[in-house]
Amino acid sequence: MIELEGLTKRYGEKTAVNNLTFSVRPGIVTGFLGPNGAGKSTTMRMMLGLDNPSAGSARIDGKHYAQLKNPLRHIGALLDAKAMHGGRSAHNHLLCLAQSNGIPRSRVDEVLDTVGLTAVARKKAKGFSLGMGQRLGIAGALLGDPQILMFDEPVNGLDPEGIHWIRNLMKSLAAGGRTVFVSSHLMSEMALTADHLVVIGQGRLLADTSMADFIRENSRSYVRLRSPQRERLLDVLHAAGVTVVEAGNGTLEVDGHSAEELGELIGSHQLVLHELSPQQASLEEAFMQLTAESVEYHAHTEAPAAPGWGGSWQQGDNEKGA
Numbered sequence: 508m509i510e511l512e513g514l515t516k517r518y519g520e521k522t523a524v525n526n527l528t529f530s531v532r533p534g535i536v537t538g539f540l541g542p543n544g545a546g547k548s549t550t551m552r553m554m555l556g557l558d559n560p561s562a563g564s565a566r567i568d569g570k571h572y573a574q575l576k577n578p579l580r581h582i583g584a585l586l587d588a589k590a591m592h593g594g595r596s597a598h599n600h601l602l603c604l605a606q607s608n609g610i611p612r613s614r615v616d617e618v619l620d621t622v623g624l625t626a627v628a629r630k631k632a633k634g635f636s637l638g639m640g641q642r643l644g645i646a647g648a649l650l651g652d653p654q655i656l657m658f659d660e661p662v663n664g665l666d667p668e669g670i671h672w673i674r675n676l677m678k679s680l681a682a683g684g685r686t687v688f689v690s691s692h693l694m695s696e697m698a699l700t701a702d703h704l705v706v707i708g709q710g711r712l713l714a715d716t717s718m719a720d721f722i723r724e725n726s727r728s729y730v731r732l733r734s735p736q737r738e739r740l741l742d743v744l745h746a747a748g749v750t751v752v753e754a755g756n757g758t759l760e761v762d763g764h765s766a767e768e769l770g771e772l773i774g775s776h777q778l779v780l781h782e783l784s785p786q787q788a789s790l791e792e793a794f795m796q797l798t799a800e801s802v803e804y805h806a807h808t809e810a811p812a813a814p815g816w817g818g819s820w821q822q823g824d825n826e827k828g829a
């Protein structure tokens with residue numbers, strides 16, 4: 508269990524993390540979301556005792572990180588996969604970690620096997636691809652067989668097979684009763700992995716809720732209808748007091764009624780339907796909706812773009828090339 512209480516971090520005038528209070532519970536995967544610069548990494552660093560809070564506290568199993576006797580046995584973390592001695596082999600990197608943390612050396616081969624790096628265990632880490640580096644970082648997090656795992660952008664640089672692997676790894680760690688806390692900007696991946704979400708924006712807590720509730724509360728759900736008897740269908744819906752939005756291409760959208768209710772109503776008038784489908788927004792849409800106000804770095808989309816080119820247009824770029 509991780510518990511934050513009023514956690515705050517100020518850098519001069521800038522409040523990077525602002526009075527965060529939430530808990531990360533065992534047995535589920537908790538996703539940690541926020542736009543760039545929202546304060547996710549700073550929060551994670553404070554949880555691991557790498558940064559001192561300006562106010563408030565972060566507790567790991569009831570203790571500050573610095574009070575943990577064998578920290579790697581309590582919490583394993585992947586923060587920055589590149590933060591390792593590149594001249595060491597994967598095996599030696601993990602062996603050093605094990606020896607300095609009272610972890611049996613037998614764990615080194617076990618975790619190398621878990622992350623699929625056994626074949627390259629004697630190769631120097633500096634020659635590793637981004638994805639291999641991520642796997643080695645994850646091996647380091649698993650080394651002490653901790654009950655709590657924290658991953659900052661773990662799928663960075665991983666190929667589809669690697670992404671699938673880390674998703675299953677996190678789910679199985681949680682299913683085994685561990686606490687799993689993971690940040691990612693890949694919303695589609697987060698939607699498949701996390702059960703619970705903590706969302707922050709400009710350092711403040713915006714949501715602490717289940718994935719299903721988050722999507723429901725921050726997006727519009729509606730039912731999409733298509734019928735070759737469109738005019739008659741509109742008459743039936745209007746007569747029943749149902750508000751309909753015409754979405755183009757003959758498609759109708761209805762808010763506030765379930766697909767079951769609409770199906771019963773339309774069926775009772777013996778109308779033909781080509782589509783009756785409940786629509787739920789994606790996590791990405793719900794996230795954009797919630798965080799729209801707190802995005803720190805917006806791209807400029809107002810600038811005129813060259814025909815057929817979707818990027819932003821800056822005068823300077825043109826001048827440089829002239």
Ligand SMILES: Nc1ncnc2c1ncn2[C@@H]1O[C@H](COP(=O)(O)OP(=O)(O)OP(=O)(O)O)[C@@H](O)[C@H]1O
Pocket residue numbers: 518521522523541542543544545546547548549550
């Ligand atoms: N050492 C520091 N000194 C000054 N400002 C900092 C420092 N570390 C972070 N910040 C600022 O604090 C804010 C939060 O940064 P942080 O890296 O925690 O955000 P993040 O949510 O992890 O972002 P990203 O998704 O881009 O990784 C940013 O505005 C950042 O510029």
